[in-house]
Amino acid sequence: xxxxxxxxQVWRQPQPFPWPTNWDCQLDFDITADxxxxxxxxxxxxxxxxxxxxxxxxxYISRAQCGRAQTLATQTRKWQGSPPKLGREGxxxxxxxxxxxxxxxxxxxxxRLQALTQLLKxxxxxxxxxxxxxxxxxxxxxxxxxxxxxxxxxAQHGLGFTLASPLQLPxxxxxxxxxxxxxxxxxxxxxxxxxxxxxxxxxxxxxxxxEDMNLVFQDCKAEPPPVVDTLLDRVEVAVEEVxxxxxxxxxxxxxxxxxxxxxxxxxxxxxxxxxxxxxxWLSSVEGLAPGHVLTQERVVMTDAAVLDRFRQTWEPRxxxxxxxxxxx
Numbered sequence: 001x002x003x004x005x006x007x008x009q010v011w012r013q014p015q016p017f018p019w020p021t022n023w024d025c026q027l028d029f030d031i032t033a034d035x036x037x038x039x040x041x042x043x044x045x046x047x048x049x050x051x052x053x054x055x056x057x058x059x060y061i062s063r064a065q066c067g068r069a070q071t072l073a074t075q076t077r078k079w080q081g082s083p084p085k086l087g088r089e090g091x092x093x094x095x096x097x098x099x100x101x102x103x104x105x106x107x108x109x110x111x112r113l114q115a116l117t118q119l120l121k122x123x124x125x126x127x128x129x130x131x132x133x134x135x136x137x138x139x140x141x142x143x144x145x146x147x148x149x150x151x152x153x154x155a156q157h158g159l160g161f162t163l164a165s166p167l168q169l170p171x172x173x174x175x176x177x178x179x180x181x182x183x184x185x186x187x188x189x190x191x192x193x194x195x196x197x198x199x200x201x202x203x204x205x206x207x208x209x210x211e212d213m214n215l216v217f218q219d220c221k222a223e224p225p226p227v228v229d230t231l232l233d234r235v236e237v238a239v240e241e242v243x244x245x246x247x248x249x250x251x252x253x254x255x256x257x258x259x260x261x262x263x264x265x266x267x268x269x270x271x272x273x274x275x276x277x278x279x280x281w282l283s284s285v286e287g288l289a290p291g292h293v294l295t296q297e298r299v300v301m302t303d304a305a306v307l308d309r310f311r312q313t314w315e316p317r318x319x320x321x322x323x324x325x326x327x328x
Contacts (some may be wrong), residue, residue: 020053037070039146043069087111090118092187096194098201105145110190112140113183120176128142137173154182157189221260233258235296239265242288247273248281249288258296266292 027045030038047068051061065229084094092114094107116136124130146153151169188234209215235257241250249265254277262269263280265288274281282292 005265007292008077010077011074012071013066015062017047017050017061017065017068018054018059020050020057023050023053025049025202040072042067079173084108094194094199095191098124098197100197102145105198106190109140109143109145109150110183110186112136112143113179113186116140117176117183120179134173141171142170190249233296233298237294239288239294241290243284244285246281247283247285248279249285249294251278251280251294253277258298261296261298264295266307 001007024051025046029042033041053064066150068132084104085188087093092107094103116133117134119129122129124133141150143150148244156167169182175223176298183217235255237255239249242254243250257263257272257275257280262271263282264270268287270285272280272285273283
């Protein structure tokens with residue numbers, strides 16, 4: 001942990017290099033120089049000449065493919081992880097949703113134990129079920145995140161130690177009672193671990209806000225209004241009368257429909273043949289009745305269209321002449 005964040009020291013690793021075949025490379029090596037620097041110079045000469053040879057053959061070599069033996073110190077890299085995913089129905093669910101590599105490893109192990117418990121309860125009636133159970137137990141024994149391995153870690157902690165769960169875990173697949181006891185004991189451990197993580201996270205947040213009052217003001221700051229990137233033109237009006245004889249509907253009030261778009265009435269789209277005042281002639285009026293609602297929608301998405309709509313709305317207000325008193 002470094003500054004409440006998980007970090008690791010990493011070496012730069014170049015990508016695979018397309019080394020030439022059947023080529024000669026002239027290398028100079030100074031045996032009196034520092035071994036580290038001489039080794040770095042050796043690889044630099046090798047990569048440079050191989051890069052020139054590949055260039056003659058029309059092969060491009062990127063910088064990411066070079067740099068062997070040129071890194072003399074490790075770099076600090078923050079671990080970017082994500083909290084455990086929500087499980088399927090019937091699976092255990094995480095109670096801590098912060099970023100913690102150890103918590104993620106513990107929770108994956110907990111789900112392995114639960115999966116093995118469920119598998120043994122169903123019964124190992126086929127070869128595939130037996131193989132799956134054995135592979136799951138092998139994954140439990142060799143899981144990452146347990147110093148010395150899960151067997152050694154369990155022997156040190158002895159979680160849920162009963163007659164059904166021996167202190168020393170067996171090498172081969174144990175019985176259902178043993179796996180159930182392992183799952184229950186490890187589940188209790190994970191829940192307690194999640195509680196400690198949540199408490200430390202709360203304490204860390206409190207300390208940060210005590211040291212930097214700007215964080216308190218950020219907590220109290222109102223959310224900014226959403227950026228307008230789309231507009232929606234919408235027409236909505238009720239149907240007053242349906243006229244099957246000329247395939248038209250009469251609306252409760254006059255409207256101006258959006259040109260070139262169909263109308264939606266009672267969940268069905270209808271092509272507009274003619275529209276005049278409060279009457280609309282459609283391709284079909286089958287299934288329509290008075291009281292149904294006619295709607296039309298058009299999305300305005302491009303920047304130019306949004307700005308043009310803004311200009312159409314506000315330009316008349318900006319250019320509206322101010323009131324001038326009589327006689328002035």
